[in-house]
Amino acid sequence: MKTQAWTEHATPLQQITIRLQGTRHSERRDIVNQLQTDRARLAAGNQAGESSDDDFRYLFVVNGASPGPSFFNQPASSW
Numbered sequence: 001m002k003t004q005a006w007t008e009h010a011t012p013l014q015q016i017t018i019r020l021q022g023t024r025h026s027e028r029r030d031i032v033n034q035l036q037t038d039r040a041r042l043a044a045g046n047q048a049g050e051s052s053d054d055d056f057r058y059l060f061v062v063n064g065a066s067p068g069p070s071f072f073n074q075p076a077s078s079w
Contacts, residue, residue, distance in 0.1 A: 012065040020058040034058055
């Protein structure tokens with residue numbers, strides 16, 4: 001459970017949303033490769049990106065100062 005102290009410490013949150021989909025025939029290695037492409041674009045400083053072809057579609061967006069809510073129900077230290 002998030003406490004008021006955690007909320008005050010953590011916010012604004014840095015959040016990166018990645019959505020990736022493939023077809024039912026997509027290989028796991030191809031999905032992981034697409035995640036590596038997203039990682040490289042994020043590392044290069046891209047704040048958002050999107051791409052698609054016949055088998056895959058992905059998008060990502062960075063929100064460097066989100067007031068929330070958190071994607072998660074508990075603070076990371078409780079994992």
